[in-house]
Amino acid sequence: MPLGRRRTAPDPPVAPSPPAPTPALRGGVDLGGTKIQALVLDEAHTVLGRARLETPREGGPEAVTGAVAAALGEALAAAGAEAGGLRGIGVGTPGAVDATAGTVANARNLPDWIEPYPFAAELSRRLADVPVALGNDVDVAIRGEHALGAGRGHDELLGVWWGTGVGGGLVLGGRMWAGRGFAGEFGHLVVRRGGALCGCGNRGCVEAYAGRKSMEAWVRRREAKGERTDLFRLMEKHDKDRLTSGIWWRAVRDEDPLALRAVERALQALGAGIASAVNLLDLPLVIIGGGMGDRFFATHGDQIAQYTHESLFRAGSPPAIVPGALGDDAGALGAALLLG
Amino acid sequence: MPLGRRRTAPDPPVAPSPPAPTPALRGGVDLGGTKIQALVLDEAHTVLGRARLETPREGGPEAVTGAVAAALGEALAAAGAEAGGLRGIGVGTPGAVDATAGTVANARNLPDWIEPYPFAAELSRRLADVPVALGNDVDVAIRGEHALGAGRGHDELLGVWWGTGVGGGLVLGGRMWAGRGFAGEFGHLVVRRGGALCGCGNRGCVEAYAGRKSMEAWVRRREAKGERTDLFRLMEKHDKDRLTSGIWWRAVRDEDPLALRAVERALQALGAGIASAVNLLDLPLVIIGGGMGDRFFATHGDQIAQYTHESLFRAGSPPAIVPGALGDDAGALGAALLLG
Structure with missing residues (x-):
């Protein structure tokens, strides 16, 4: 039975029928450059259904929107629900989000998605005209961790999303x-x-040292100058076209010297940035979250803390530095929270 | 007639006398390493009386407290008021302020003031037991600019106090x-x-480049290495024992090469720091305030803006960068606001 309809029950003898209940389920989507993570949640944020699809590499915004709808469709099926049973869908997306207009532009990790595209309206159209709310991908992940994860119960926190870039x-x-x-x-x-x-385009930003993309560019320049690394051999072996966080993790585990140096630079930049933010606020x-953060926190979280402490003004009251608690679900959970 | 008492007036024939009015005046003090600025204000923040005394160079917290009381006494006299006419006194002070305990410790710019000293109680005792509220010197100056000066009407701002240090x-x-x-x-x-x-004790902070004290240490090291500067000759000529903001200003006006380089480094560090804060928040x-800020904004404010823009993530929406509007009164005005 589709959710959102009342179960059949004997009519009460005198009182008028109560109004039809509002659909209680929400959809949450984390749209990434590599994958689309979709969840269907109840009001208590319990995951009733989930799905993961690869993000289309071509076909522009239309293809991506279709894939998001398909991922939600799978998650709905897993939850035994239909699109009409959703009271709304929240989506965290890369690029420049205009939440009011419902558009996304300049999503450079998505195919041919530069001009503003009416993503909210187009996704809604494909899913029973359910309302769609958009948010920035990093923003919704931190929202998720704050409400339901490592930040639960805290009124002040900094989320550091260490991945392709550093959000x-x-x-x-x-x-x-x-x-x-x-x-x-x-x-x-x-x-x-x-x-x-x-x-x-600026110089000396945290991301210039710690963003996965900047790290890759740095080792490519070093390799071109004759330094040795197994990073690109590992990349080919695992059939990747770039240095994913998994490749970085393997190279560091194998003590590849150039990978170790690149990660060290990243950890130092992250620590200095965290200290700056804490000194100010x-x-x-x-x-700490993001693809790189999720991979490296267990082994390198202490080093992030150490480099933070080196630049803290008040050494006696460091912040707690913890990993995200929601893993891959942070973004989709936080996106669902956009619906209020 | 002392303020705080009602003027004589014919007794109303029947109604009981209204309660005696609360004293309406406030004292505000900016306690600095060089001078003490004291103001007496009415409820509309109009300055009714003011005084400035040199900060004692010896005699410990007792001598300083005495000098603060004397400065307030002069300001009260100028306002035609007495201490009993104050509903409270706010003081902005260097060092570690414990506002709840009313103590100040580690005020290294003040004589022999390392251990916590019950500054609020001791000052109150000297001034008709009027309540005394303490605040950090930079904090109260920014509070003053926010409420009454360059930040009036703004809900979000950063105050940068460029002086001996950078607050x-x-x-x-x-x-x-x-x-x-x-x-x-x-x-x-x-x-x-x-x-x-x-x-x-850390490395690479804004203050390590822009604090007046760090700037002086830097030119001393350069001079020791044989570089030429007129800074110390100017200092002696003007009978100072350190490079005051006035000395820096004269040397820059005279295009002293080492002074120009030191100020350039300071402006660059300030710009990078401002950009970081704006990128985050x-x-x-x-x-921009503080002794150096007040001296240099008119001639070098554009350069601070330029160095800020070089590191802004969103070049299209730079912050307005403006000088403080209250000058030397910012701290004392803001301190008076501590009383609520």
Whole structure:
């Protein structure tokens, strides 16, 4: 039976029928450059159904929107529900999100998705016209960790999302801090003025050292200068076209010298950035997530803490530095929370 | 007639006398390493009386407390009021302030003031037992600029207090952001990991490049290595025992090469730090104050803005960068606001 309809029950003898209940389920989607993670949740945030699909590599926004709808369809089927039973769908997406207009632009990790695309309307159209809310991918993941994961019960925290780039988000006074709409660019704290060129065009940002993409560019330049590394051999062996966090993790495990140095630079930049943020805001909690963060926290979280402590103004009151608790679900759970 | 008493008026024939009015005046003090600025204000923050005394160079906390009381006495006299007419006194002070306990410790710019001293109680005792509220010197100055000066009407801003050190303070959501009690250490944002040694013991902080004390140490090292500068000749000529902001200003005006380089390094560090704070918090407004800031903003504010823009993630929406509007009164005005 589709959810969202009442079970048949004997009519009460006198009282008028109660109004039809509002659909109680929510969809949450984490749209990434590699995969689409879709969840169907009840009001208590219990996952009733889940699905994961690969993100299309071509076909533009239409193909991606179709794949998101398909992932949600699978998650709904797993939950024994239908799209009409959702009271809404939240999606965390890369690129420039205009939540009010329901559009996404400049999603460079998605195929041919530069111009603003009416993602919310197009996804809604494919799913029984259910309302769709959009959010930034890192923002929703930190929202998820705050509400349901490692940040639960905390009113102040910094989320550091260490992946292809280095994203961030702040919870202040119990709420995500938006600034004028674009706060949280932890990856663009300057930790070495005039230093390494960053993808953003500036120099010396955290991301210029710690972003997976910057790390790959750095080892490629080193290799071109004759330094030895197994990173690219591992990449080919595992049939990848870039240095994924899994490849980095294997190379570090195997003590590849260039991989070790690249990760060391990343950890130092992350620590200096975290210390800067804590010196400015005196935050009690830092949550590390993202593809690289998820891979490396268990083995290298202590080093992040050490490099943070080296630059803390108040050595006596360091923040707790913890890994995300929701793993791959953080983004989709947080996206579902966009519905309020 | 002492303020705080009612003017004589014919008794109303029947109604009971209204209660005696609460004293309406407030005292505000900015206690600095060089001078003590005292103001007497009415409820509309109009300055009714003011006084400035030199800070004692010896005699410990007792002598300083006596001098603060004397400065307030002069300001009260100028206002035609007495201590009993104050509903309270707010004091901005260097060192580690425990506002609840009313103590100050580790005020290294004040004579022999290391152990916690019951400053609020001792000052109150000297001034008709009027309540005394304590605050951090930079914090109260930024509070003053927010309420009455360059930040008026703004709910979000960063104050950068460029002086002996580099202090800072954040207004978020209309209120000073305290964190766990020690937020706002803008001077200890890391702008060059592993860089210049800072007074705090860490490396590469904004203050390690821009603090007046660090700037002086840097030119002394350069001079010892044979580089030429007129800075110390100017210092002696003006009968100073350190490079004051006035000495720096004269040397820069005279195009002293080493002074120009030191100030350039400071401006670069300030710009990188401001950009970091704005990238993280997306703030619309930055107020520059402090002894060096007050001296240099008119001639070098554009350069601070330029170095900020070089490291901004969102080049299209820079913050407004403005000088403080209250000058030397910022601290004393903000201190008076501590009384609520």
